[in-house]
Amino acid sequence: MYTLTLVVGIGGVTNGGKSTLATNLQKKLPHSCIIAQDTFFKDDSVVPVDSNGFKQYDLLDALHMDKMMEEIYSWWRDPQSYHQSTCATTEAGRTEVFVVIVEGFLIFNHRPLNELMNKKYFLEIPYDECQNRRCSRVYTPPDPPGYFDGHVWPMYLKNRQEMQLQGIVFLDGLKSEAELLGYVYDDITTEIKNIRGKTEINSVNL
Ligand SMILES: Nc1ncnc2c1ncn2[C@@H]1O[C@H](COP(=O)(O)OP(=O)(O)OP(=O)(O)O)[C@@H](O)[C@H]1O
Ligand SMILES: NC(=O)c1ccc[n+]([C@@H]2O[C@H](CO)[C@@H](O)[C@H]2O)c1
Numbered sequence: 001m002y003t004l005t006l007v008v009g010i011g012g013v014t015n016g017g018k019s020t021l022a023t024n025l026q027k028k029l030p031h032s033c034i035i036a037q038d039t040f041f042k043d044d045s046v047v048p049v050d051s052n053g054f055k056q057y058d059l060l061d062a063l064h065m066d067k068m069m070e071e072i073y074s075w076w077r078d079p080q081s082y083h084q085s086t087c088a089t090t091e092a093g094r095t096e097v098f099v100v101i102v103e104g105f106l107i108f109n110h111r112p113l114n115e116l117m118n119k120k121y122f123l124e125i126p127y128d129e130c131q132n133r134r135c136s137r138v139y140t141p142p143d144p145p146g147y148f149d150g151h152v153w154p155m156y157l158k159n160r161q162e163m164q165l166q167g168i169v170f171l172d173g174l175k176s177e178a179e180l181l182g183y184v185y186d187d188i189t190t191e192i193k194n195i196r197g198k199t200e201i202n203s204v205n206l
Helices: 018-028 064-076 079-083 113-117 126-136 147-162 177-205
Strands: 004-012 032-034 096-104 117-125 168-172
Touching: 004 018, 004 064, 004 113, 004 177, 018 096, 018 117, 018 177, 032 064, 032 079, 064 079, 064 096, 064 113, 064 168, 096 177, 113 177, 117 177, 126 147, 168 177
Parallel strands: 004 096, 004 117, 032 096, 117 168
Antiparallel strands: none
């Protein structure tokens, strides 16, 4: 049996709805799993502080990107084993496509990770909505007063300027969860059919 893979990137602004979309997609896509960038933050004690006393969390340097890449490679080497716990049984004779959904706010700023992704989506919301959503969230450690305007939003603008744009589909994060899911799910299932189709043609030609 062939092992075919698809790496989907869901990036975007903080509170743009990345985790929500990734979770909704993962539930609908068989043989899929999520690797979330937020689980690779360095320990608070090693994250530097700027002259205003703000912890510099919204930079690639605040993340263990080496560990995140290792996790993705571990999936890639053997997606079937990686999926074992969550995966439904494969249908006999069917060429499966294993999907990893890589989700995070700085996934398009890391060149090696960028090169791995086959489909890329970026969720955007306006400043006011972003500030409102962020204020209703509690991170560990919690945002200190002034953190959004003093660190989060300016770093978002900077990171967005620097990210690699090639191949990214921009999504309006103000759209409903269902609408966003519908669009991305259709796009990915079309890609999965294409990948399967190409393999089937190649095996006939062999
Ligand atoms: N399409 C949507 N419409 C309205 N609200 C949404 C939508 N998607 C997510 N939300 C809400 O926005 C907030 C942030 O969502 P979520 O955690 O998915 O974002 P995120 O981009 O993963 O955030 P971060 O990575 O910064 O922690 C949550 O309160 C969630 O319920
Ligand atoms: N350890 C964490 O998950 C953590 C700690 C402090 C701040 N954050 C924020 O997470 C967002 C990305 O999802 C960034 O905007 C960080 O500020 C996360």
